[in-house]
Amino acid sequence: MSMTFTSEDRVLLDRYIESVLLRFNDGRYDLQEATRALAESFIQVGRGQPDVLMHMRGVVEAGDDA
Amino acid sequence: MEWEGGRRSGNIEDRRGLGPVGIAGGGIGAVVLAAIGYFVFGIDPRTTMDVAQGLQQPVQQQGVRGEVSDREGQFIDVIETSNREVWSPIFQREGVDYRPPEAIVLYKEATGTGCGTGQSAMGPFYCPADQKVYLDLSFWRELEGRFGAKGEFARAYVVSHEIGHHVQHLLGADQQARRLGARGEESGSVRLELQADCYAGVWAAHAGEASGGRIVINRSDIQDGLGAAAAVGDDTLQKQTQGQVVPDSFTHGTSAQRMRWFSRGYEQGDPSACDTFSAASL
Numbered sequence: 001m002s003m004t005f006t007s008e009d010r011v012l013l014d015r016y017i018e019s020v021l022l023r024f025n026d027g028r029y030d031l032q033e034a035t036r037a038l039a040e041s042f043i044q045v046g047r048g049q050p051d052v053l054m055h056m057r058g059v060v061e062a063g064d065d066a
Numbered sequence: 067m068e069w070e071g072g073r074r075s076g077n078i079e080d081r082r083g084l085g086p087v088g089i090a091g092g093g094i095g096a097v098v099l100a101a102i103g104y105f106v107f108g109i110d111p112r113t114t115m116d117v118a119q120g121l122q123q124p125v126q127q128q129g130v131r132g133e134v135s136d137r138e139g140q141f142i143d144v145i146e147t148s149n150r151e152v153w154s155p156i157f158q159r160e161g162v163d164y165r166p167p168e169a170i171v172l173y174k175e176a177t178g179t180g181c182g183t184g185q186s187a188m189g190p191f192y193c194p195a196d197q198k199v200y201l202d203l204s205f206w207r208e209l210e211g212r213f214g215a216k217g218e219f220a221r222a223y224v225v226s227h228e229i230g231h232h233v234q235h236l237l238g239a240d241q242q243a244r245r246l247g248a249r250g251e252e253s254g255s256v257r258l259e260l261q262a263d264c265y266a267g268v269w270a271a272h273a274g275e276a277s278g279g280r281i282v283i284n285r286s287d288i289q290d291g292l293g294a295a296a297a298v299g300d301d302t303l304q305k306q307t308q309g310q311v312v313p314d315s316f317t318h319g320t321s322a323q324r325m326r327w328f329s330r331g332y333e334q335g336d337p338s339a340c341d342t343f344s345a346a347s348l
Contacts, residue, residue: 017333021322025322031296034296035288035292035296038288038292038329039286042329043284043285
């Protein structure tokens with residue numbers, strides 16, 4: 001697991017987890033979709049793939065607009 | 067999950083060949099066990115209480131200490147050793163020595179513990195009085211069947227959650243939890259359990275690196291771990307067993323909360339991110 005996040009990235013990660021779990025709680029994601037979304041993102045983060053932060057931001061912002 | 071090449075320390079006490087201790091009568095063991103109800107993993111608390119009512123004075127048993135030859139036992143050994151590899155440097159950075167659990171006790175059906183008689187129906191649990199984790203491996207069938215949590219990583223999550231309770235005991239969090247109550251959405255019990263989930267996430271974050279690549283955790287493993295955390299959420303279990311959700315009786319947290327705190331431990335890799343006792347929102 002990469003440990004080179006900025007504090008801003010960490011806030012984004014937390015908000016991303018919240019967004020996915022909110023979707024799980026209100027039934028927009030089933031358990032498999034929620035766990036897959038989180039696991040895929042974590043693994044991409046661990047590999048240092050830069051696109052994943054953009055993806056997370058998109059998920060968070062989509063949730064904010066909902 | 068690849069674990070077969072992982073280091074083993076032999077911190078196993080194998081009681082599987084001893085046969086179960088008898089269960090009869092009541093006594094002070096019931097009170098002791100009720101107190102450690104905090105540490106019971108993912109089982110309806112009423113089950114724990116029912117079991118506690120039937121306790122007798124604990125019978126001391128001593129199993130075979132050291133390495134085990136069966137694959138299931140070796141898996142437990144590897145995960146305990148891996149937790150040691152992860153937690154030792156974390157404690158060291160704080161200037162404290164990490165003392166691993168006294169043993170992981172493998173038993174069948176029922177066994178004497180420092181906290182009363184342990185039974186399979188209680189699920190895996192940690193006893194702070196003797197600092198041992200108790201595990202009947204038949205729980206894996208229940209984990210996969212009843213809870214629908216498949217995969218070896220789900221099992222590793224369970225073991226690491228229980229070792230997380232040991233870490234809490236070393237840090238005094240279990241005392242803190244007792245002051246905050248045993249039941250309810252924001253009770254000490256829920257905060258304690260969610261913190262143990264978070265610690266399991268911290269273990270998962272570092273297990274690969276700390277093992278020197280001997281343990282490999284991939285995407286589907288993390289998914290299995292999250293699934294296991296969700297499967298044993300209070301809301302999910304209550305819906306299954308009683309058809310309705312009663313937050314006032316929560317002891318472990320909801321499925322979403324359990325996923326959240328495991329995730330938090332994993333993505334931060336830092337136990338300071340696991341402070342469920344100060345968290346405004348769980």
